[in-house]
Amino acid sequence: MKKQSLIILLSVMLGTTAADSIYAADEISYTSKPIQQWSYQIQGSYSQHIQTLAFGPDGTIYAGTLGSPAKTVDDGELYALQPNGKVKWSLHLGPNWTTPTIGKDGTIYTLSYGDLKAISPDGKIKWTYQGGEFGLEMARPTVGSDNTIYVVRRENTFQSLVALTPDGKEKWKATPEDAHMGYITTPVLGKDGTLYGGINGQGKKSIYALNPDGTTKWSFTGEGPTHKFLSGISLPAIGEDGTLYVGMSDGYVYALGEDGKAIWSYQTNQIQHTAPVFDTEGNLYLVGAEMGGKEEILYSITPEGKLRWSTANKLEVRGFNGVTLHDQSIYIQGQDGKIIRLTLDGNVSEDQAAPQGTIGGLTFHEDGFLLSGDNKLTYYANRFTDIPNTHWIFRNGTIQWAAKTEVSEGYPDGRFQPEKAVTEAEFITLFIHSYEEENGFQLNPMPGAAWNEPFYKVLEDMLWNVPGLTTLSQRSQPMTRGAVAVLVAEAVSGKKMSEQEAVMYLLNHKLASGRTAEASIDSYVPKGTLTRAEAIQFIRNVKEKGIVQLKKVEE
Template sequence: MRYDTSDSGAAHDPISYGSTELAFNSMLFEISQTFRENTIPLIFAWNTGGSISGPSTVHGKTIYFGAHDHNIFAINADGTEKWRFATNGPVIADIKIKSNRLYVGSYDRNFYCLDLAGNLAWKFQTNGSIVAPACLSPEAIYVVSEDGNLYCLSYAGTKLWSFPTNGPIGTFIYADDTAIYFGSFDQNVYCVDKRGRLKWKFPATMPICNAVPYKDSLIVASFDGKVHRLSKDGSVQWTFTANSQIRIQLPFVIGDTIYFGCKDNNMYALDMEGRLLWKFPTDAEVVRGPLLHDSVLYFGCMDGNLYAVQQSGRLLWKFRAQGGIIATPSRLDGLILFGCLDCNFYALDREGRLAWKFHTTLSNPSTVNPERTTTVSFSLPQLDTFSSANLDIYKRPASLSGEVGGSVYSAISSGYTGKSVYTSRKNKYT
């Protein structure tokens, strides 16, 4: 594979959608109105391309990540390629490593186990794309799929049991000594025991973005902008309501702080009592959570910037890539590492200077397949005070307008009208 230390992005032709209302490679999570049966979130609708939207995993001196060109890559700390393993679909899930084995799912419906030399040990087929990281517990592997199932696998790759839900699943999974916790697009958070039996479920008003552990509780977010802290019996301790929709696979919990991005183009930080600590404004959406290292938060944004922000919310620096950045960064030997929708994997020093970048096998960024999505709808909660300022939250374009890195981004407006009861047009979500 090619790698270089220049500041130029991947060369590719501009992509325009003409009359379509999908923004190029944006994973926008747009929502419009009443859920229809078999609705497919956009996180499951990427086309093949050179983009990288999943995070990287560092093990030893090797960096592992998946790409939309169907490959799982292993690269060295200097940006040279060690090996690649080809699947039959985009790979956007986090890679997990345990006992010198690499575990990751693909759009091709398979969950893969590789050795660290890139050789296939085994694979397990589900009935849908796999976009979330597996949970590797001491006794078993837990995997979720677009087919709506939680799978429990042995470390030999055999199915031990499965638990069905009524919607696609793209959230993280958490397991403790007695139970497994996860969210579904059927608008529920589930707690399942280690034999696959339901212990409880928490109903939300919208699909679940993520459910992450904190001490004896779960921090849960849903697409309606709500963040809940739940006890492990499913009872609600508190609820925080943001100004707009929260994205899939958010929030993140780091230490005693909750971080998440919203459609209102802010990164939020909450304390563990649900109080707002600060909001950091960006020029587009923050889709994934940050990396915290030496009291600095590093996170990407769909405005094409990698931000370095103090824990107080003060900007230190930002680095401009040639496309939107979805993945949570990682680090190795003083380098900040992240993939980008512009088909490059970047390494920066801690001052924000480019050390090197690695190109995937394709130069054309990924697009979203409109045939894989279905219009949905919901009713937004009534705003406490209706005003044009409040309405602007919903009318704001969901992604960049104009050209970024040679690719044309066409913004999607939410289509809400200036009425106290919102109406909707066709929109997509993920």
């Protein structure tokens, strides 16, 4: 009964003083269960599937709908949504087959009908780069640190990489070696400006590296025979040390140095691979599949090229819809389209932080995540709506710590109500619940009894004193700081104490502090009440002081 579903339970384990440590906003979830904040329904006449999302520097969410591949069907929109889900503007572009790319200045770049369009943050078209007779390859544009835009242009029997200035003029055009009779991918950029991408030409698959001016730096061809009809080249990914990682249709994943030489290769025997993603230790995660995406397998490979684990014969996945790493977890779709959460060791997590349901994409953003699928976009918050970043329980990390330890849950409407006075029943529920496993407390509901009765039964058994044991009306009243001191001090020490003795015990053992700089009974304010935030701080203090088990009072 570790996660007893009592709405009355306080949401998380908090703190009472503002410490100096500040947690990054994306390090951990702040609630144990994500809360839907808003949902936006796209209206359209044909296959209005939302593409992968992009985010502006001001938090604007950009989503392009797939639309019709035929120019005879006039649909396909680019939507700009405020962080609260309200539409800022929409722009009719025809079918958007690529994810928008956002420049440093907020300019949105997206392809439509084979042309590249640059759109201002207020929804106005700044310029259009014409793709010509054969159009641009429908791949996401790449934008460099100097705002150079890179797209792939079809040239009859071959393709070229085109570099554009921020105002849409051609800087240069290059056709990498082996790019004839095939196609190339848009590049990823190294820290030194080198452009890396994949080539499929005349049945030959390779990796290209171009200098910032478009001249060839090097090319790499894999070890084994490649598939004749499929490109089989994933978009390369660059590690922190500049190493390039890529999967190819010869059935290998390669690590390449900046000189284009193979550092290692790992054989997956798959002809299609997704772009690798990395954890903080440098381990790779990517999906490989046979022709047509059959039998997709998620692989985890060490930075040295050794297999850590795979989902082969263990778990059926649909990884070509995307593999996401976030907060020490892996998110991927199962065969039924539902999100699966894995630990970094490859085990299915019991804690499904994302809601169940068939979805088209999972994107973590700010303090939550967005689910996009078919014609719907939904945002779920991983934090309480009434705790801003400036609140002391956020700044000292208590709210994050509380959610991570899963002591309790918040209100159904997404609020924590940190300044609300905590009742006696609420506090003792939190306190006992936090030691449920360590002490082996039995908290099963009692037929016909109040929801809090199992917790008061523990108090009786442990001989801990609170007013509500003898006066039932006290259970629903705000609990005084003095009563909290008695309960906590007796449970930690195992000794019966008066209120004054209990307050001094907490102060001397630094399990609590007064409301002024002076640590005294008066500064502790025994007759005062506790807020929900302060209530949890007691629990955090006790837990972090190394109190492994609570004690029964000596008779």
